[in-house]
Amino acid sequence: MNSGKSIDIIRTAYNYTERNKDVVKIKPAEDTKSEFIIARAGLKAEVDILAEPGMNLREEIGRFAARKALRDLQVVLVDESQFLEPQQIDQLYEVAKLDDTSVIAWGLRTDFQSNLFPGSKRLLELADIVEKIPTMCRCDKQAEFNTRKIGDRYVFDGAQVAIDEEHAETDDSQKVTYDSLCGTCYLEEKAKALAT
Secondary structure (H helix, E strand, O other): OOOOHHHHHHHHHHHHHHOOOEEEEEEEOOOOOOOEEEOOOOOEEEOOEEEOOOOOHHHHHHHHHHHOOOOOEEEEEEOOHHHOOHHHHHHHHHHHHHOOOEEEEOOOOEOOOOOEOHHHHHHHHHOOOOOOOOOEOOOOOEOOEEEEEEOOEEEOOOOOOOOOOOOOOOOHHHOEEEEEEOHHHHHHHHHHHHHO
């Protein structure tokens, strides 16, 4: 979160297309914010495939490539990969290894309770390379944890997924947001939440 991953995806897609290489951009339908990859700086890129639960991504990439007459599919870029199902991560691995197409996935490792997402777990098990994109905590240390806030209060229980304001009332005191914290700040906020 707040690491610049969206702008990194958009930049990567641009670098490939600038060289006349075909790119497929995927994100899970569970990320209901938009059918675009949107960077905080305002840049955006249209998503080619919204991955629905149960969708076979290898087959869908093949159908999309045929429909668009892609001749030189070089890379599949995946946003919010934590929301994919483990079998969809397996299908992307098949795209990389059996179809000889690079697959680059961005996503969160853990949820606001510091538990692995199922998609992230499978991705970590299969990935050839794992790189961390650093982001900063409010105290200027490197952030390690994604935290959920309701209004101005950090929370440490609830459903694993709550996309932005989708579960919030119009009242700002119920607005769901996320923050990136270092380990120290995360533990301090968790202790405060448990004390109330």
